[in-house]
Amino acid sequence: MSIEVSHLTHCYSEGSALRTVALNDVSFRIEDGEFIGIIGHTGSGKSTLVQHLNGLLKPSSGQVLVDGEDLNGEHVNRRALRQRIGLVFQYPEYQLFEETVAKDIAFGPKNQGLSADEIAERVRYAMDCVHLNYEKYAERSPFELSGGQMRRVAIAGVLAMRPSVLILDEPTAGLDPRGRDKILTMLEELHAREHVTIIMVSHSMDDMARLADRLIVMSEGKIVADGLPREIFAREDMMTSIGLDVPAAARLCAQLRTKGYDLPADLFRPEELKEQVLRLWKEGSAC
Amino acid sequence: MLNNITMGQYYPVDSKVHRLDPRIKLILTIVFIVAVFMAKTFAGYALILGFVWMTSRLANVPFRMLMRGLKPLRLIIILTFLLNLFFTQGDTVWIEFWVIRITKEGFMQAAFYSLRLAFLVVGTSLLTLTTSPVALSDGIEILLTPLKKIHFPAHELAMMMTIALRFIPTLLEETDKIMKAQMARGADFESGNLLSRAKAMVPLLVPLFVSAFRRAGDLAMAMESRCYHGGEGRTRLRVLKITRNDWIACGAMAVLLGLIILEGIIL
Numbered sequence: 394m395s396i397e398v399s400h401l402t403h404c405y406s407e408g409s410a411l412r413t414v415a416l417n418d419v420s421f422r423i424e425d426g427e428f429i430g431i432i433g434h435t436g437s438g439k440s441t442l443v444q445h446l447n448g449l450l451k452p453s454s455g456q457v458l459v460d461g462e463d464l465n466g467e468h469v470n471r472r473a474l475r476q477r478i479g480l481v482f483q484y485p486e487y488q489l490f491e492e493t494v495a496k497d498i499a500f501g502p503k504n505q506g507l508s509a510d511e512i513a514e515r516v517r518y519a520m521d522c523v524h525l526n527y528e529k530y531a532e533r534s535p536f537e538l539s540g541g542q543m544r545r546v547a548i549a550g551v552l553a554m555r556p557s558v559l560i561l562d563e564p565t566a567g568l569d570p571r572g573r574d575k576i577l578t579m580l581e582e583l584h585a586r587e588h589v590t591i592i593m594v595s596h597s598m599d600d601m602a603r604l605a606d607r608l609i610v611m612s613e614g615k616i617v618a619d620g621l622p623r624e625i626f627a628r629e630d631m632m633t634s635i636g637l638d639v640p641a642a643a644r645l646c647a648q649l650r651t652k653g654y655d656l657p658a659d660l661f662r663p664e665e666l667k668e669q670v671l672r673l674w675k676e677g678s679a680c
Numbered sequence: 681m682l683n684n685i686t687m688g689q690y691y692p693v694d695s696k697v698h699r700l701d702p703r704i705k706l707i708l709t710i711v712f713i714v715a716v717f718m719a720k721t722f723a724g725y726a727l728i729l730g731f732v733w734m735t736s737r738l739a740n741v742p743f744r745m746l747m748r749g750l751k752p753l754r755l756i757i758i759l760t761f762l763l764n765l766f767f768t769q770g771d772t773v774w775i776e777f778w779v780i781r782i783t784k785e786g787f788m789q790a791a792f793y794s795l796r797l798a799f800l801v802v803g804t805s806l807l808t809l810t811t812s813p814v815a816l817s818d819g820i821e822i823l824l825t826p827l828k829k830i831h832f833p834a835h836e837l838a839m840m841m842t843i844a845l846r847f848i849p850t851l852l853e854e855t856d857k858i859m860k861a862q863m864a865r866g867a868d869f870e871s872g873n874l875l876s877r878a879k880a881m882v883p884l885l886v887p888l889f890v891s892a893f894r895r896a897g898d899l900a901m902a903m904e905s906r907c908y909h910g911g912e913g914r915t916r917l918r919v920l921k922i923t924r925n926d927w928i929a930c931g932a933m934a935v936l937l938g939l940i941i942l943e944g945i946i947l
Contacts, residue, residue: 480864482860482864487854487891490890500862501865504868
C-alpha cells in the first residue's frame, strides 16, 4: 500500500489571529515495505504530518493519496482506512481504558466488526508481537503494569488491527534504555517478519541509525532532506543548523576524520565504525 | 476539534477598567446589584443604563459583547415578562378577552422586572469581561480572608479555583488527543443512537479521569517539594494596589447609588 503526500499544507486556527502554518507544501511518497524515519526539532510539524497520513487531520490544501485515492475524498471510508494505517500516538499508554489487557487490545478488532474467535486470535497475535506473555498478562489490569509494559500494550492495541502501515510518534520517549530496546527490537522484527511498512517519528538519532532505511528531515513545517541515513548523517552541518544531532558514531567518525584519520565519511552505526577503526589499527597507520 | 473553545468570557484588551483592582471591582459589582434593586422607577433605570454604557465605553468592550451575556438567560427574561404581564392585577385595562387581561400596571411591572434581570446580568458580565479569571480568584481570596476567623478555607478555595482554571486548556488538549487516539483504533464518536454514543464515551472518559488524577498527584507532589503548606505567611507575586483610578471608580459608583436613593425619595 503506497502513500503519496502531495503539496500538503496545514494551518492551525485558520482565520484567526493565532493562525500558524504547521506544514508548508510538503510532498513525498512512501512505498510498500519501507522503514521511514521522520526527524525534526520540536514544533517542526512531524506530529501534524503523521496525523494527516490516516485522515485524523484534514489538510488546509494539498492531498494525501493512499493507493492513488484521495484520503479526504467524499466516498472514502476513513474509519476502515484508519484500521489499515495504524497510528500509535505519543505516550500511547494514556489511552488505555479497559479492565484487562486482553480487552483493551481487543478494542480495535472489535471496532472492525470481527468475530469473537478472530478477536481472541488477534489479541494473542498482537501480544506475541510486543513480547508480552499471554498467559501472564492477558487478564491483568493495564493500570498495574510498568510504563514500558503499558506502552507495549497500547502498541499491541494498534497491531491487533493488523495494519499494513504502522505509524509511531516518538515510540521510545520517556522510557528507560531497556524498555526502549524492547520496543526497537519489536519494531525491527515486525518489519522483517511481517513486512509492515513502518513510519517512525523520533528525536533519537541513535534509534534512527539502528532502524530506518530512509530518513525525512523536517524543519519549520518543510522537508529539508529526504534520503538514505548514510547521506543525511554525513551532513552534520545541515543537521546542527536546524537544531538536530547526528548519531554518536557519526559524530565520533567526523571528529576522527578532522584529526587526519583515513575513515569513510558516511559511517553512522557503531559496528561499522568499530570495524573501520580496527582496520586502521591493524594497518598500523593509527599512531 | 476542541481548540476553538475559549474559556470564560474575559475580553482581553487594555483599559482603565481592566486595570482596576479586582477587589474593588468585586465590591463595586455588589454595590451595583444593590443599586439595581433599589431603583424604583424607570428614571432610575435610565441612570443605570447610562452608567453601564459609560463603563463599557471606558472598558473598550463593545456593547454587543455585553448583550451576548443575556443570550443564555433570554428564556428566563421572557418568561418573567409574560408571567408579570398576565398575572398582575390592575385597574387600567388595555386588552381583555377570554381569560387574558392585560393592564397598564401589569405591563409596567413586567417591563420593570425583566429589565432588572437584564441589568443584573449585564452588570456582572462587565466584571467578568474586564477581569481575568486569575485576577478574579485573587480578589475573591482577599475579600474572603476575614472569614478565616470562622475557619472558612478562603485561601484553599481560591487556590482550587486557580488550579481548575489553569488545567482547563490542558484537559481540553488531552481530550482531543485521546479522542484521536481512539479514533485511530476505529472508535466512532459521531454516529449511532444515544445509548451507543454514551457507550462510545467510555474509552474517552476513563483515560481522561486516569490522567486527571495522575496530574493531580504530580501537581501535589510538585507543590509539596517546593514547600507549599497552605496560605499561612505566603506572599504574592502580583501585589494588589489601590490606585487613584480605583477611588474614582468608587466615587462614580457612590454618585450612582446616591442618585438612585434620592430618586426613590423624591419620585
